[in-house]
Amino acid sequence: MILHSFVKSDETMFESFAVYLREGAGLSDEELDLVKQVTIEKKLRKRQYLLQEGDVAHYNCFVAKGCLRLYRIGKDGSEHILRFAVENWWMSDYESYNSGDPAKGNIDAIEDSELLLIKKQDFDALTNTIAKFRLFRERLEARSYDASLKRIMSNISETAEERYVNFIKSYPQFYSRVPLHMVASFLGVSRETLSRVRLQYSTNK
Amino acid sequence: MILHSFVKSDETMFESFAVYLREGAGLSDEELDLVKQVTIEKKLRKRQYLLQEGDVAHYNCFVAKGCLRLYRIGKDGSEHILRFAVENWWMSDYESYNSGDPAKGNIDAIEDSELLLIKKQDFDALTNTIAKFRLFRERLEARSYDASLKRIMSNISETAEERYVNFIKSYPQFYSRVPLHMVASFLGVSRETLSRVRLQYSTNK
Structure with missing residues (x-):
C-alpha cells in the first residue's frame, strides 16, 4: 500500500x-x-x-x-x-x-x-x-535576464511603496505563500518599512 | 585624403x-x-x-x-x-x-x-x-546574468556607501569616465546622497 x-x-x-x-x-x-x-x-x-x-x-x-x-x-x-x-x-x-x-x-x-x-x-x-x-x-x-533587469529598474527607480505594489501585481503567486519578512528581504526593505508601506497601501486603495 | x-x-x-x-x-x-x-x-x-x-x-x-x-x-x-x-x-x-x-x-x-x-x-x-x-x-x-544578480544583491543588501565603494572597485573603467550624476543614477541614489557618501569615504579611507 x-x-x-x-x-x-x-x-x-x-x-x-x-x-x-x-x-x-x-x-x-x-x-x-x-x-x-x-x-x-x-x-x-x-x-x-x-x-x-x-x-x-x-x-x-x-x-x-x-x-x-x-x-x-x-x-x-x-x-x-x-x-x-x-x-x-x-x-x-x-x-x-x-x-x-x-x-x-x-x-x-x-x-x-x-x-x-x-x-x-x-x-x-x-x-x-x-x-x-x-x-x-x-x-x-x-526571460530570466529580462526579469532581473526589471528588478534592477525597480530597485533603482521606485519608492518602497511602488516596489511593494509592483511585487504584489507581478508575483501574486508568491505573495500569498511567502511570509512577510521574506517579502521584505526580497524587496530590500526593512520589516518596519514594509509594515508601514502595507498599511499606507491598504488605506489608500 | x-x-x-x-x-x-x-x-x-x-x-x-x-x-x-x-x-x-x-x-x-x-x-x-x-x-x-x-x-x-x-x-x-x-x-x-x-x-x-x-x-x-x-x-x-x-x-x-x-x-x-x-x-x-x-x-x-x-x-x-x-x-x-x-x-x-x-x-x-x-x-x-x-x-x-x-x-x-x-x-x-x-x-x-x-x-x-x-x-x-x-x-x-x-x-x-x-x-x-x-x-x-x-x-x-x-556572465551578464551573474552581473545582474550581483547588482540585485548589492541593491537589496548594501548601504549607499557600500554600493558606491563596490562600484568603484568593480568598475574602475566606468568610474573615471562617467559623470557623477550618472553614477548616482546607476546606483539608484540621489546626487546629494552620492556627494555625502563620497565625502565620508574619502575622509575615512
Missing part, C-alpha cells in the same frame, strides 16, 4: 513536468522519454535544504509542487532573498551552476516541495540533442 | 573586434571572415543615440572605442541607468532585442564612440554556424 502510493506520487511528479515540457517546448513523447531518463525526483520538506553555501550547484531544478527560495547571508548575518520559485519555475544557484564554483547562496523549501532535478551535463546534452529543448532553454534564459 | 583616412579607421575598428574574438572565442581567420561579412561599422559622437525608446533593438553592438549607456525614463521624468559599456563590452536593449517588442530604453554615447553592429538574425546565424561562437555567446550571457 505504501509502495503503491509512493510510485503513484512519483508518476504524478514527472507527469506535471511532461505537461509543462509538452506545452512550453513542444516536446514529443520520444523526446520526453529522453528527458525522463536523466530526471531525478526529489521531495523536500519545509525548511529542508536543496543547496547550501559552499556546495557546487550541479543540478537545474524544476518545481513540480511547493515553493523554494534562494538567499545569501549578508555581512551582518541577515538573509537576502535573490529568487523565489513556485510550480513550473526553475531554480538553481546559476552563478555556481554555470561556473562550477562553490555557491554563495542557499536554497531551501518554504513549503513541502516536489522537485525534478537534471544534472548540468545532462541538461546540456538534452539541449544539444533536442533542438526544441535548446530554443526553449534560450527563451527561459532571456 | 579624406577617403583614405576613413578606410584606415574602419580597418582599425574591425581589427580590434577581431583581436577580441580571436582571444575570447578562439575564432580562426576563416571564421572571422564570416563575422566580418555581417558586421556593420558605426561611429557615434558624444550624446548621439544608438537607440531610442519605442524603436526595436535589431542589433547587438560591440564597443570598439568609447562609452555608451542604456537608460530608461522614470514616471517623474528622471533618467535611470541600467547599463554602461566601454571597450570590449556588448550593448543592446536586450529585452527588445530578444522579444522584438519596442524598446523601453534609450542608448546614447557618453563619449565619441566606435561601434560594430551585428543584426540579430546574423548573430543567431553565426552562433548556429560556428560552434565556438555559440559557446562564447553562452559564456557572455551567463
